[in-house]
Amino acid sequence: MTATVPPLAEVASSASTLRAFLHGLPGVDQVGADQRAAMLGTRSIKTTSKQWALDLAIRMVDLTTLEGADTPGKVRALCAKARRPDPTDATCPPAAAVCVYPSMVATAADALRGTGIHVASVATAFPSGQAPLDVKLADTRAAVKAGADEIDMVINRGAFLSGRYLEVYEEIVAVKEACGDAHLKVILETGELATYDNVRRASWLGMLAGGDFIKTSTGKVQPAATLPVTLVMLEAVRDFKAATGVAVGVKPAGGIRTAKDAIKYLVTVNETAGEEWLSPDRFRFGASTLLNDLLMQRAKMATGRYWGPDYVTLD
Amino acid sequence: MAFEYAPAPESRAVVDLRESYGLFIDGSFVDSKDGEPFKTINPATEEVLAEVVAASSADVDRAVAAARRAFETSWGRLPGRERAKYLYRLARIIQERARELAVLESLDNGKPIRESRDVDVPLVAAHFFYYAGWADKLKYAGFGPDPRPLGVAAQVIPWNFPLLMLAWKIAPALATGNTVVLKPAETTPLTALVFAEICQQAELPPGTVNIVTGAGDTGRLLVEHEGVDKVAFTGSTEVGRAIARSVAGSRKKVTLELGGKAANIVFDDAPIDQAVEGIVNGIFFNQGHVCCAGSRLLVQESVTDELMASLKRRMAQLRVGDPLDKNTDIGAINSAAQLARIRELSDAGSAEGAEAWSPPCELPDRGFWFAPTVFTGVSQAHRIAREEIFGPVLSVLTFRTPAEAVEKANNTPYGLSAGVWTDKGSRILAIADKLRAGVVWANTFNKFDPTSPFGGYKESGYGREGGRHGLEGYLA
Numbered sequence: 001m002t003a004t005v006p007p008l009a010e011v012a013s014s015a016s017t018l019r020a021f022l023h024g025l026p027g028v029d030q031v032g033a034d035q036r037a038a039m040l041g042t043r044s045i046k047t048t049s050k051q052w053a054l055d056l057a058i059r060m061v062d063l064t065t066l067e068g069a070d071t072p073g074k075v076r077a078l079c080a081k082a083r084r085p086d087p088t089d090a091t092c093p094p095a096a097a098v099c100v101y102p103s104m105v106a107t108a109a110d111a112l113r114g115t116g117i118h119v120a121s122v123a124t125a126f127p128s129g130q131a132p133l134d135v136k137l138a139d140t141r142a143a144v145k146a147g148a149d150e151i152d153m154v155i156n157r158g159a160f161l162s163g164r165y166l167e168v169y170e171e172i173v174a175v176k177e178a179c180g181d182a183h184l185k186v187i188l189e190t191g192e193l194a195t196y197d198n199v200r201r202a203s204w205l206g207m208l209a210g211g212d213f214i215k216t217s218t219g220k221v222q223p224a225a226t227l228p229v230t231l232v233m234l235e236a237v238r239d240f241k242a243a244t245g246v247a248v249g250v251k252p253a254g255g256i257r258t259a260k261d262a263i264k265y266l267v268t269v270n271e272t273a274g275e276e277w278l279s280p281d282r283f284r285f286g287a288s289t290l291l292n293d294l295l296m297q298r299a300k301m302a303t304g305r306y307w308g309p310d311y312v313t314l315d
Numbered sequence: 316m317a318f319e320y321a322p323a324p325e326s327r328a329v330v331d332l333r334e335s336y337g338l339f340i341d342g343s344f345v346d347s348k349d350g351e352p353f354k355t356i357n358p359a360t361e362e363v364l365a366e367v368v369a370a371s372s373a374d375v376d377r378a379v380a381a382a383r384r385a386f387e388t389s390w391g392r393l394p395g396r397e398r399a400k401y402l403y404r405l406a407r408i409i410q411e412r413a414r415e416l417a418v419l420e421s422l423d424n425g426k427p428i429r430e431s432r433d434v435d436v437p438l439v440a441a442h443f444f445y446y447a448g449w450a451d452k453l454k455y456a457g458f459g460p461d462p463r464p465l466g467v468a469a470q471v472i473p474w475n476f477p478l479l480m481l482a483w484k485i486a487p488a489l490a491t492g493n494t495v496v497l498k499p500a501e502t503t504p505l506t507a508l509v510f511a512e513i514c515q516q517a518e519l520p521p522g523t524v525n526i527v528t529g530a531g532d533t534g535r536l537l538v539e540h541e542g543v544d545k546v547a548f549t550g551s552t553e554v555g556r557a558i559a560r561s562v563a564g565s566r567k568k569v570t571l572e573l574g575g576k577a578a579n580i581v582f583d584d585a586p587i588d589q590a591v592e593g594i595v596n597g598i599f600f601n602q603g604h605v606c607c608a609g610s611r612l613l614v615q616e617s618v619t620d621e622l623m624a625s626l627k628r629r630m631a632q633l634r635v636g637d638p639l640d641k642n643t644d645i646g647a648i649n650s651a652a653q654l655a656r657i658r659e660l661s662d663a664g665s666a667e668g669a670e671a672w673s674p675p676c677e678l679p680d681r682g683f684w685f686a687p688t689v690f691t692g693v694s695q696a697h698r699i700a701r702e703e704i705f706g707p708v709l710s711v712l713t714f715r716t717p718a719e720a721v722e723k724a725n726n727t728p729y730g731l732s733a734g735v736w737t738d739k740g741s742r743i744l745a746i747a748d749k750l751r752a753g754v755v756w757a758n759t760f761n762k763f764d765p766t767s768p769f770g771g772y773k774e775s776g777y778g779r780e781g782g783r784h785g786l787e788g789y790l791a
Contacts, residue, residue, distance in 0.1 A: 027738040029758050032589030042429060044323035044641035053318070235588050270318040271632050278318055 007244050011208060015166040022165055022204060028196035028232055037228040043267045050263065054298045055093055057262040057290075058085060060280045062120055062251065064099040064288050066127075066219065072107040075100055077315045079111035086295050087313070089302075095291065096280040097150060101126070102143040109147025120185070121148035124175055127189075127218035129154035133171060140178040151175070152185040152215060152286075155202065157192045165205060172209035185251055185284075186211035190229045191221040199229055203236035206248075213249035219286065224254025227264055234272040247276065253286025259297040262290060320634075323641040325428045329415045332505070335366035338374055338528065339511035341381035342521025348373040350529065355504055358425035359638050359647035359682040367504050369529035372536050375496070378525040379542040382467040382494040385522030390494050391464060393520075395451035402447030402489060404517040409440045412513065416506055420478055421638040423505040425647030425683070426601055428639050435479050438763055442482040442781075445765035446490035449786060453491060456783055462790040464492035465568055466544035471534045471558075472507075473550045474500035474649050475604035475705075481507055483780045484547050485524060486765075491789040493545065494523050498537055501530040502650045535561070543567060545789065549606070552703075552729075552774050570778025570788040572606065572770055574703040575731030577752065578724035579609030579760060582717075583618045585736035589758065591625045594709070597734060597760035599633060599645055599687050603707040604653070606775075607732035609760050611700060613720050616713045623711070626689065631674040633687050645707060648683040657685050657706030664690050664699035669710070695726060703729070717742065721749045730772025734760045753779070 011021045045053055063082045065074060079098050086092035097118035098108050105121045112119055121143035125131035131139075140151055153175045159167040176184050186206035190199050206214045214233055217224035230252045237248045250273070256262060262285060269277045277283050292312040300306045335352065337344045350371040354363045370378070385391065390398070409416065416439070417431040426435070453462050468488045472480035477499055488495050499507035511526045527533060531554070538546045539561050545568045548558050552573040562569055579597050581590050597609025614622050638646035648654045665671055669690040678684040685706055693700050693710040700710050714720040724733055733752040735743050747755040753770045756762060763769070768784035770776060778788045 026585070026587040029586040029589035029738075032586065032592055032758065036589070036592050042433065042641075043320065045320060046323045047321045049319055049321040266318065275317050 008208060012166065012169050015164070018165045018169060019163065022201040025200055025204060028200055030196050033196055033228045033232055037231045037268065040231070040268045040271060041227060041264045043264070045263050045267065051298075051301050053263050053266050054259060054294055054301065056278060057259065057266060057285065058294050058298070059093045059096055060284050061095040061291050061294070062097045062099045062253070062284045062286045063095045063291060064219070064253070064286050066099070066101060066122060070101060070104055072104070074315075075104045075107045076111050079108055079117075081291070081313060081315045082112070082117050083115050085291055086298070089299075092295070092298065096284055099152065099286065102139060102146065102148070105143050105146035105148045118150050119148050120150035120152055121146075122152045122218075124153040126152070126154055127220040129156055130158070133174065136171070137174060137178045140175050144178070144180055144182045148182055150183045150185060151179050152187055154187045154189060154218060155206065157189055160193065160198070160202060160205075169205055169209045172206060172211060176210040183212040184210065185213035185215045187215045187218055187253075189218055189221055190216050191223045196228070196232050199232045200236055203233050204240065207236070207240045207246070211248060213251050213284070215251040215253055215286065217252075217254040217286075219254030225252035225256055225286075227268060230265060231268055231272055234269060234277070237277070238273045247282060249282040249284065250277070251284040251286055256285055256287050257289050257293065259290075259293045262294060320642045322637070324637065325418055325421075325639045325641055327418060327422070327639065330419045330422065332365050336504070336508050336528070337368060338370055338378065339508065339514075339524070339526040340374070340378045341384075341525065342515065342519075344511070347371060348377075350374055353501065355423060355502060357422050357682075358502070358649050359679070361681055364423060365505060367508070367528045369501075370498075370527035370533045370536075374527055375533065375536045375540055378496045378527050379467055379469075379540050381522035382496050382525055383542055385520055386464070386466050386494040389520035390489075390523040391492055393492070395453060395492070398489060398492060399447045399450035401517060401519055402443050402450060402486065405513060405519070406440045406443035406447060408513045408516055409436065409443060412509075413437070413440070416478060416509060418639065419509060420506050421646070423503045424474065424477060425638050425649050427643040427646045428641055429643065430601060435476060438765070439478050439482040442479075442486045442765040446486035449783075450490040453786065453790070456786050458787055458790050462491070465789060465791055466493060467542060468493045468495050468545040468547060468789065469537045469540060469543040470495060470497040470547045471538060471550065472497065472499055474503040475601060475606070477503040478506040478510065480549050481510060483549070487780070487785045488547075488789050489523065491786055493789050496525045496527060496537060496543070498527050498529060498534050501528070504528040538562065545569075547788065548572070555776060568788065570770075570780065571776035572778070572780060573731075573774060573776040574729055575606045575608065575771065575775050576611060576701065576703050576727045576729045577607055577609050577732040577734065578611045578613050578750075579734040580613045580720045580724060580736065580746065581615065581618070581622060582735075582737040582739075582742065583615040584738045585618070586738060586758065587618070587622060587625055590622070590736040591629050593734065593736065593758070593760040594626060595629055595633070598709040599707050600761050602645055602648055602685070604649060604705055605761065607754060607761065608705075609732075609734050610704060610709060612709055612711045613723055614711060614713050615720070616715055619713050623691065627672065627674070630687055630689065633674065633676070635676045635684070635686065636679060645687060648685050648706065651683055653705065654683040654685060657704055657708060660699055660702060660704045661688060661708055664693070664697060664708070664710070667697045667699075669693045669697055669699060695723060701727065717746060721746060725749075725751050728774040731775035732756070
């Protein structure tokens with residue numbers, strides 16, 4: 001196991017050192033974290049700063065479809081949306097990525113070739129992760145081979161909750177290796193981890209094991225992304241950067257539906273991890289319906305009138 | 316790329332200020348007999364907001380007489396359930412006019428609109444709602460089978476939470492059947508005068524609440540007045556002492572809520588990120604103009620470096636400026652006099668060898684401003700560790716053991732509040748038990764609730780305000 005960054009190289013040398021390290025992290029007071037997130041949610045972002053934030057949020061969207069009913073046609077439509085979210089306005093930026101199941105990766109890669117929009121695939125027996133490791137690794141390799149340059153994996157929550165941190169760690173390291181050059185997003189499924197202490201430990205675990213991003217949720221479990229959970233994860237990436245010099249991204253996913261919510265997340269990024277994280281390389285939104293609300297708000301800012309939902313495309 | 320927050324000013328249009336205000340006596344605004352007018356200004360811009368008048372001896376006589384009349388003929392004779400109706404009505408009108416009150420409070424005091432909107436005014440309404448509930452249940456409050464009101468209450472309040480301190484004073488007084496003559500601080504009289512309008516709107520019997528404006532002289536006339544049965548004061552320990560002397564030997568019942576120099580104790584197992592929030596909220600909330608502010612940070616030595624790094628990073632995020640901007644975290648210092656006091660103590664801190672640090676922040680040219688400041692290398696002997704600064708200035712001291720933390724925390728003439736930060740529940744209870752402070756917050760700071768009693772040990776005063784305990788000071 002060599003993925004651990006140098007200053008913390010010894011941390012994962014055994015189950016007991018890893019456990020000692022994760023349990024030695026400062027605790028999170030839930031009431032305080034909730035209050036801090038609520039306070040950040042009261043920031044008033046208007047006029048020029050709102051325009052700027054809306055465009056940034058659009059550039060951070062991982063436009064996602066993860067349904068049993070997904071078809072190549074549906075995925076191609078989503079890719080078209082990612083390239084030109086607002087067909088009436090050439091100044092509207094594209095989305096960051098399209099996120100699909102492995103079976104749809106080839107279609108998405110084909111539709112997005114040459115656009116600079118990333119092809120993200122969930123893998124590792126998403127969303128439960130309840131499959132043998134070799135199946136998870138094969139899942140990952142297949143997605144990368146089909147053209148995915150970002151892999152969204154799920155951690156083994158069963159192992160995490162029973163305290164087998166090293167097992168979780170080793171799985172992430174193995175998946176990272178299977179990714180090759182593809183970026184790895186580590187889904188913590190915070191709705192199943194339940195406590196903020198667990199969220200902080202899982203965040204560090206994901207970063208220590210070499211994740212390029214840590215991601216809140218699959219979107220298949222409630223609660224999915226929340227502002228306080230994202231706050232705790234942003235504190236973790238900030239502290240990890242300070243300790244190791246390595247910057248890891250954060251992706252809240254699931255349940256972020258309005259532009260107003262998205263801006264609250266951007267404010268939280270700005271006042272927690274700092275402006276370095278205000279980039280699609282460091283922060284993403286996993287969402288499907290969010291993009292349309294961002295577009296409607298963007299048009300409202302530009303024209304002074306509210307479009308209404310009939311004027312944005314439903315894909 | 317930097318995320319610049321565009322100005323998001325709250326509109327002033329909701330506030331309808333008169334050019335000048337009289338005194339509110341016996342249910343109506345009246346001119347002073349022979350008082351001197353003075354101006355109240357916006358401390359963020361030094362712009363004059365309105366002219367008010369310093370009530371004279373004759374004015375105070377009139378106000379106390381009106382309160383006496385109301386006690387004997389109207390308010391004092393109402394059954395508790397009827398008093399409750401009026402208090403509920405006041406609470407509802409405060410909620411209806413919340414925006415107006417919040418903007419006016421920020422204009423006159425300099426506090427950020429986020430605070431007046433989200434903390435002060437909601438707490439004001441909550442206080443009236445809470446004590447409205449007690450008005451018809453006093454028999455069951457634990458103060459005897461038939462507790463009686465005292466009569467006329469003289470109430471003198473400070474400028475740091477003008478409307479909230481008014482609520483802390485007036486709500487329990489009215490709930491228990493007393494009538495009131497209240498003097499707001501000379502730099503922040505305006506929300507009290509709007510509250511007087513609210514009393515009219517609620518059709519409170521004339522004389523039940525009287526508001527006399529003015530400075531220390533008016534306050535002295537009021538608390539020393541022969542017709543007063545009860546004195547309630549919130550303010551400096553120095554003035555509190557003078558009041559205690561002046562009422563000694565009289566029939567007047569007194570509650571005093573005075574200064575503080577609270578210790579905020581952070582143990583090495585504290586939730587660091589939330590502790591930093593609590594430290595910031597403890598000392599920079601309301602520009603540090605808080606008697607229970609966590610102005611002495613006691614940090615366990617083993618986490619001092621880590622904590623200070625986090626604290627400085629967090630302080631650099633604080634947004635200092637226009638109080639009416641919805642994104643402002645720290646507003647203006649309330650007055651030139653207070654700014655001079657903060658500067659004097661801050662200079663003394665540097666002169667005595669402590670090291671000051673402030674984040675880079677641009678302060679407006681006009682108005683009264685002081686950058687958030689933290690002093691490290693502070694010892695118990697330094698003035699900034701002993702005297703109440705009442706500004707955005709934090710003194711950091713360290714400790715090695717829990718016993719040393721308690722010893723240092725208690726080593727002050729004050730005893731209003733304290734904070735404990737640790738993940739260990741048993742330690743919270745053990746330390747809180749040993750701290751000689753009226754309020755001890757655990758893993759939080761500066762949290763207020765009308766149901767919770769508040770008040771000091773030692774030179775921080777006596778009597779309790781808030782909660783069931785807050786009734787006692789107004790009952791015989």
